[in-house]
Amino acid sequence: MKTIAVLTSGGDAPGMNAAVRAVVRTACENDMKVYGVIRGYNGLINGDFIEMNLRTVSDIINRGGTILYSARSVEFATEEGMRKAIRTCQEWGIEGVVVIGGDGSFRGARDLSERGIPCVGVPGTIDNDIACCNYTIGYDTCLNTIMEMVDRLRDTSESHDRCTVVEVMGRKAGYLALNAGIACGATSILVPEVEFDVQKHIIERMEKTQRTGKKHFIIVAAEGVRLDVDDLAKEIQAKTGVESRSLILGHVQRGGSPTVKDRVMATRMGNYAVKLLMDNIGNRVVAAQKEEIVDYDIFEALNMTKGIDLELYNVAHEVSI
Ligand code: F6P
Numbered sequence: 001m002k003t004i005a006v007l008t009s010g011g012d013a014p015g016m017n018a019a020v021r022a023v024v025r026t027a028c029e030n031d032m033k034v035y036g037v038i039r040g041y042n043g044l045i046n047g048d049f050i051e052m053n054l055r056t057v058s059d060i061i062n063r064g065g066t067i068l069y070s071a072r073s074v075e076f077a078t079e080e081g082m083r084k085a086i087r088t089c090q091e092w093g094i095e096g097v098v099v100i101g102g103d104g105s106f107r108g109a110r111d112l113s114e115r116g117i118p119c120v121g122v123p124g125t126i127d128n129d130i131a132c133c134n135y136t137i138g139y140d141t142c143l144n145t146i147m148e149m150v151d152r153l154r155d156t157s158e159s160h161d162r163c164t165v166v167e168v169m170g171r172k173a174g175y176l177a178l179n180a181g182i183a184c185g186a187t188s189i190l191v192p193e194v195e196f197d198v199q200k201h202i203i204e205r206m207e208k209t210q211r212t213g214k215k216h217f218i219i220v221a222a223e224g225v226r227l228d229v230d231d232l233a234k235e236i237q238a239k240t241g242v243e244s245r246s247l248i249l250g251h252v253q254r255g256g257s258p259t260v261k262d263r264v265m266a267t268r269m270g271n272y273a274v275k276l277l278m279d280n281i282g283n284r285v286v287a288a289q290k291e292e293i294v295d296y297d298i299f300e301a302l303n304m305t306k307g308i309d310l311e312l313y314n315v316a317h318e319v320s321i
Pocket of ligand 1: 102126127169
């Protein structure tokens with residue numbers, strides 16, 4: 001391939017810029033022309049492209065968000081939108097596309113690949129919910145952001161002998177909640193993958209720790225459990241007598257400068273993706289499996305499932321008391 005494009009799609013994630021930088025620099029160093037696509041698949045439909053070079057990606061490795069902007073394209077989900085995107089790629093001579101995003105973005109990459117534009121997916125989402133990977137770009141930074149925020153909440157929670165219920169992101173998955181909950185010493189962690197009962201998993205645990213002298217509490221709930229955290233805080237206060245507050249952390253979790261892990265992994269994955277396209281290999285997802293970077297057929301990757309680490313969940317249950 002001589003000409004490729006790179007786009008970021010879906011929810012932005014810290015480290016996406018580091019991945020874009022790696023894609024652009026690897027392509028340039030291998031004498032390929034590379035276009036940056038603006039606002040995900042919408043840009044691919046409309047030909048909203050910037051020709052990238054070594055310097056257009058300077059000073060972005062440390063930046064959160066994505067310099068290419070991101071979108072969840074409604075038009076691209078239609079057959080007509082997809083045809084338009086293919087026509088645009090053909091007009092611009094684009095032979096392959098690196099798609100940085102989550103599984104929604106990979107479905108688009110699969111459909112484009114099937115219609116003759118080879119794509120390689122690079123997992124970028126704070127949720128860590130892509131089944132073929134045990135890590136996604138942005139996850140580590142997000143965990144650290146949550147930890148920092150909850151540490152601050154703990155300060156004030158402790159000063160007032162309160163219980164604070166914190167809702168964290170993660171879409172339908174509990175990876176963020178489980179790992180952040182452990183790192184923050186949460187008394188209870190609620191994840192969509194494990195059934196829970198407020199009385200047993202929160203009230204009784206709080207009462208047990210109260211008997212050992214504990215006076216302040218952090219409860220971490222994944223957004224996927226679909227609970228109203230304010231109602232939950234009121235219920236906790238009514239049942240335990242502990243003054244309670246709630247907070248939905250929200251989009252603050254998606255911003256910020258990427259951690260070392262996110263920068264390094266994004267760099268490795270971006271580089272790997274371009275190497276696949278250089279060998280005319282498309283319809284693949286780049287994945288991190290332990291310390292290794294590997295790749296999967298997109299179709300296969302989208303049909304894989306992964307559960308939460310129940311052993312880790314049990315460790316949290318045993319220790320955070
Ligand atoms: O997938 C990333 C994510 O931040 C999820 O954790 C969350 O459910 C969703 O995106 C929020 O999307 P939006 O930015 O469209 O509100």
